Amino acid sequence: xxxxxxxxxxxxxxxxxxxxxxxxxxxxxxxxxxxxxxxxxxxxxxxxxxxxxxxxxxxxxxxxxxxxxxxxxxxxxxxxxxxxxxxxxxxxxxxxxxxxxxxxxxxxxxxxxxxxxxxxxxxxxxxxxxxxxxxxxxxxxxxxxxxxxxxxxxxxxxxxxxxxxxxxxxxxxxxxxxxxxxxxxxxxxxxxxxxxxxxxxxxxxxxxxxxxxxxxxxxxxxxxxxxxxxxxxxxxxxxxxxxxxxxxxxxxxxxxxxxxxxxxxxxxxxxxxxxxxxxxxxxxxxxxxxxxxxxxxxxxxxxxxxxxxxxxxx
Amino acid sequence: xxxxxxxxxxxxxxxxxxxxxxxxxxxxxxxxxxxxxxxxxxxxxxxxxxxxxxxxxxxxxxxxxxxxxxxxxxxxxxxxxxxxxxxxxxxxxxxxxxxxxxxxxxxxxxxxxxxxxxxxxxxxxxxxxxxxxxxxxxxxxxxxxxxxxxxxxxxxxxxxxxxxxxxxxxxxxxxxxxxxxxxxxxxxxxxxxxxxxxxxxxxxxxxxxxxxxxxxxxxxxxxxxxxxxxxxxxxxxxxxxxxxxxxxxxxxxxxxxxxxxxxxxxxxxxxxx
Numbered sequence: 349x350x351x352x353x354x355x356x357x358x359x360x361x362x363x364x365x366x367x368x369x370x371x372x373x374x375x376x377x378x379x380x381x382x383x384x385x386x387x388x389x390x391x392x393x394x395x396x397x398x399x400x401x402x403x404x405x406x407x408x409x410x411x412x413x414x415x416x417x418x419x420x421x422x423x424x425x426x427x428x429x430x431x432x433x434x435x436x437x438x439x440x441x442x443x444x445x446x447x448x449x450x451x452x453x454x455x456x457x458x459x460x461x462x463x464x465x466x467x468x469x470x471x472x473x474x475x476x477x478x479x480x481x482x483x484x485x486x487x488x489x490x491x492x493x494x495x496x497x498x499x500x501x502x503x504x505x506x507x508x509x510x511x512x513x514x515x516x517x518x519x520x521x522x523x524x525x526x527x528x529x530x531x532x533x534x535x536x537x538x539x540x541x542x543x544x545x546x547x548x549x550x551x552x553x554x555x556x557x558x559x560x561x562x563x564x565x566x567x568x569x570x571x572x573x574x575x576x577x578x579x580x581x582x583x584x585x586x587x588x589x590x591x592x593x594x595x596x597x598x599x600x601x602x603x604x605x606x607x608x609x610x611x612x613x614x615x616x617x618x619x620x621x622x623x624x625x626x627x628x629x630x631x632x633x634x635x636x637x638x639x640x641x642x643x644x645x646x647x648x649x650x651x652x653x654x655x656x657x658x659x660x661x662x
Numbered sequence: 663x664x665x666x667x668x669x670x671x672x673x674x675x676x677x678x679x680x681x682x683x684x685x686x687x688x689x690x691x692x693x694x695x696x697x698x699x700x701x702x703x704x705x706x707x708x709x710x711x712x713x714x715x716x717x718x719x720x721x722x723x724x725x726x727x728x729x730x731x732x733x734x735x736x737x738x739x740x741x742x743x744x745x746x747x748x749x750x751x752x753x754x755x756x757x758x759x760x761x762x763x764x765x766x767x768x769x770x771x772x773x774x775x776x777x778x779x780x781x782x783x784x785x786x787x788x789x790x791x792x793x794x795x796x797x798x799x800x801x802x803x804x805x806x807x808x809x810x811x812x813x814x815x816x817x818x819x820x821x822x823x824x825x826x827x828x829x830x831x832x833x834x835x836x837x838x839x840x841x842x843x844x845x846x847x848x849x850x851x852x853x854x855x856x857x858x859x860x861x862x863x864x865x866x867x868x869x870x871x872x873x874x875x876x877x878x879x880x881x882x883x884x885x886x887x888x889x890x891x892x893x894x895x896x897x898x899x900x901x902x903x904x905x906x907x908x909x910x911x912x913x914x915x916x917x918x919x920x921x922x923x924x925x926x927x928x929x930x931x932x933x934x935x
Contacts, residue, residue: 411789412786415790416731416790419772419797420794421797443780443786450772
């Protein structure tokens with residue numbers, strides 16, 4: 349089981365990572381929309397105030413300004429809450445950033461239902477879906493602090509639009525100090541009965557769910573897939589012929605996100621049954637992050653339960 | 663400006679107007695009204711005001727070029743005609759406007775030589791121009807940024823986010839020109855959603871506001887040149903006529919996004935000769 353008693357702020361990791369890439373490359377600039385203390389881009393502001401721009405409560409202006417900066421060789425990271433970073437600004441991201449293939453990195457913190465008490469207006473449950481549909485866009489959903497740092501470094505290195513989705517909650521460590529972003533996905537655990545594909549905050553839940561399933565005699569393979577787009581088909585399709593069931597788990601709607609992406613790959617190449625676990629075409633509600641994970645079936649116990657039930661009825 | 667220089671400039675405006683009509687006629691689609699209303703402004707910018715040269719592409723001078731953003735991206739036939747005349751791409755490319763597998767897209771994209779950012783979705787150009795101006799300031803680059811917006815376009819709220827932003831950052835290397843033809847697709851701007859008093863609104867937002875006749879090349883030249891010296895960002899409200907230069911297109915919102923047929927094209931070109 350993962351050590352849940354030593355959770356760390358993935359947003360703090362984002363702020364620290366910005367400072368690191370900003371130190372290496374003076375073209376890195378950071379924009380925020382009045383939530384720098386929450387996204388933690390404030391860490392960059394403290395270190396490089398002349399390269400930090402608080403755009404105020406004006407997300408559309410922030411993204412189009414970032415597009416202008418990128419057109420002149422800057423590498424802007426523009427962050428705010430995921431629901432506004434992708435929803436309020438969709439047109440600016442589509443027609444400004446992606447159509448021009450401009451080097452803008454959009455970072456949405458507070459992704460998913462674990463935003464908690466703020467409720468449905470602040471739960472981004474379709475941001476990955478929105479970003480995944482855009483040509484030229486790379487979509488990354490890191491699971492822990494180290495993976496977040498690696499995602500930021502990776503984003504700074506590639507020339508083109510990137511969306512990074514970060515959680516609000518503190519998260520346990522999964523990866524060691526030598527971890528490099530698993531751009532092609534990564535098998536976290538081998539297993540022959542069922543393959544579970546996940547990313548972001550739900551990775552730890554899935555790893556624990558696999559332990560619970562093992563105790564029930566179900567041997568689960570777990571794949572971490574931080575890069576949802578471009579999606580590496582090979583790691584998904586390996587052993588597809590002998591796999592009876594795939595399961596996708598995400599802190600996101602089951603429509604349009606990782607679950608949909610995996611279904612697309614499987615149905616085109618090796619049709620297999622898929623159980624998608626996430627929010628099912630509903631808005632969230634207020635509550636603690638923990639109570640919401642339980643309510644929407646995203647805790648290790650609930651995930652293991654759903655999978656075991658599905659395995660019985662295959 | 664010398665008299666001879668002025669006459670040459672007017673002749674280039676006339677020439678570019680003809681290319682707008684021919685380009686849209688050939689494509690059987692496009693936006694003549696707004697292309698013709700903004701044409702004198704774009705021509706004066708590229709021919710006389712902007713420090714820019716298509717031949718600079720790979721040279722050290724390139725980074726010091728003045729930048730232009732066409733926020734009202736649908737005026738692309740005007741923009742492309744001006745770019746072609748300046749030599750950013752061969753004039754024959756105008757014949758491929760809006761055709762499959764050709765360079766010139768319906769709305770500008772930054773893969774087209776001379777184009778900085780993609781536009782076409784209204785309300786983004788001023789923010790983009792602010793981003794460019796900020797990048798130049800960071801690099802201590804003395805170049806200037808010009809952006810041409812529509813007037814109906816200013817109904818997009820995101821324009822006002824940018825109008826609030828530019829003076830806040832003291833982006834005096836930015837000039838916005840508003841193509842004030844008072845027409846949008848569904849009718850006149852003042853009846854659909856009035857902008858007035860536009861000058862007072864922009865002044866209240868802390869802009870250096872200048873009003874000109876957007877078809878008087880001398881006034882355009884003076885206002886644009888002066889704007890480079892301002893200690894605030896400048897907004898030039900240019901009173902224009904939609905469809906300017908072609909009698910039957912002038913002040914007709916029906917000519918916003920319609921191509922002239924063969925007869926209309928002939929008639930238009932005769933008027934422009």
